[in-house]
Amino acid sequence: MKYSAVIGCGYWGPNFIRVLSQQKFVPLKAICDCDETKLNRLSGKFTGLNYFNDYKEILNDDSITAVVVSTPVKTHYKIVKELLLHHKHVLCEKPFTYTSEEAKELIEIAKKNNLVLMVGHTFLYNTSIQFIYDWIKNTAFGNVLYVHFTRTGLGPVRSDVNVLWDLASHDISIILSLVNSKPVSVIAFGENYLQKGIDDVVFLILQYNENLIVKMHVSWLDPCKIRTMTIVGDKQMVVFDDVSLNEKVRIYDKGVDYQPRTGEFGEFQLSLRDGGISIPFIKPNEPLKQEVEHFLDCILNNKKTLTDGLNGLEVVKILEAAQKSLDNGNIKVQL
Ligand SMILES: NC(=O)c1ccc[n+]([C@@H]2O[C@H](COP(=O)([O-])OP(=O)(O)OC[C@H]3O[C@@H](n4cnc5c(N)ncnc54)[C@H](O)[C@@H]3O)[C@@H](O)[C@H]2O)c1
Known part of the structure; x- marks a missing residue:
């Protein structure tokens, strides 16, 4: 029997633990967090698991063949690299890495070792987003002129x-799958209050090279x-409201x-x-459950x-370019 494990049991990790603990074919065996208090919080909820504070x-x-990494972004590269070098299939939370160089190296290691390396871009497993993709491709929607996203809150x-x-x-991963072309430049404005x-x-x-604008x-x-x-x-317009x-x-x-x-030619x-x-x-689903099942299906x-x-990697490249724009007085950064 092959098993799964989750590294990182903070805010998001427990969702993976819940979903993986319902899987029969690759049952959850271990959870890990370097912070003991995070593990203690879960001890009453999930029994029969190994609790580790060192992912070694x-x-x-x-x-253990399948591992979910749900730790802070800047730790992804080191943890995922070690997992791949130990021949584990990995589902790494988004954003994949903090630099595109790190992402490229991880992709190479996974390829060389014939391992599944997946990134947790949850929205691509959301039935509403999937419906919108199909609608735009297969109906009289027409050409996409512009797209704007708002993801705000306290x-x-x-x-x-x-x-x-x-x-x-999240929004970058959605737009990359929605339109066929890739952005050519990025401008970002930001403030720290x-x-x-x-x-x-x-x-x-x-x-984009075409007339498309995404904000x-x-x-x-x-x-x-x-x-x-x-x-x-x-021809048409679509609004997605996830709330x-x-x-x-x-x-x-x-x-x-x-x-x-009438009457005047041209x-x-x-x-x-x-x-x-x-x-x-649209039949509602739990995107995270679909994502995890897809991960295990790809492995099996x-x-x-x-x-x-x-x-x-494509998402990380755009984030890097946007960060460069923020760091350099909102300049336009070519991709
Ligand atoms: N897909 C989504 O909708 C979604 C939502 C929230 C967060 N996330 C992503 O999930 C990841 C985790 O986010 P979070 O909000 O749970 O963060 P968090 O800070 O609440 O939790 C991260 C946990 O990882 C642990 N950790 C850090 N380094 C570790 C190590 N070396 N070994 C073991 N444990 C370690 C920390 O102790 C902490 O408990 C991030 O990549 C974030 O972007 C995704």
Whole structure:
């Protein structure tokens, strides 16, 4: 029998522990955190597991084949590298690494050792996001003109990375899968109101060779918890609202058409099309459960993951460029 393990039992790790503890084919065997108090908090909830405060115990257990890394971003590279060198398949939380050089090295090690290396870009396992991708590709949505994201609220405030690395990583992973082309440059504006040197509010603009513009607003300092994505197409528009309980996706049959002016050859006038709004039924799922099941399926059936190391690297490259823009007076950084 082969087993799984989770490293990092802070805010997010316990979600992986809950989901993995329900899996039959690769049962959860061990959880690890260097902070004893995090393990003590979980001891009553999950029984029959090994509790470690040093992840070397996991490295040396040959029966553990699949490991989730849910530790702070700056620790990912070192822990994931050791796991891969000990022939473990790894699901690493987002953002994958803190530099693209680190990500490239991990991808190479995984490839050389024929291991699954997956990055936890949870939104790509969300049925509403999957519905939107299908809708845009397979219906009369038209061309995507511009997209804007808002991911704001009051905390949780981190001190290991800024809000760009914490929250914008989600929106970057969504947009990279939504449109076929890649951004060519990035401009970011940010401010640190809460902790010196750690931006808590960031506005990010991705520019493309086509006319497409993508704007992201991420903040830990905002009165309202907002999680929205608005996609404006030339035929329709879609709004994703992740906070809404059962109306997460709205499709607006709105747009602007060109009408020929009667009598005058070659002249057009704009006509606003203010059509209906539809709210499709989308079966809700737990994205994290789907993500974990996909990870185990890739290991057991030798499949390629949807959010592999290369996908994680693409997100890190944009974060790095945005950080460079923040650090250098909001300059435009080419990708
Ligand atoms: N996909 C999502 O929606 C989502 C949501 C929240 C967090 N995350 C990601 O999950 C990761 C963890 O975030 P968090 O909010 O749980 O952070 P956290 O700080 O609450 O928890 C991290 C835990 O890792 C432990 N840790 C640190 N170094 C360790 C080491 N060397 N060995 C063992 N344990 C170690 C810490 O003691 C802490 O308990 C981050 O990469 C974050 O971006 C993802």
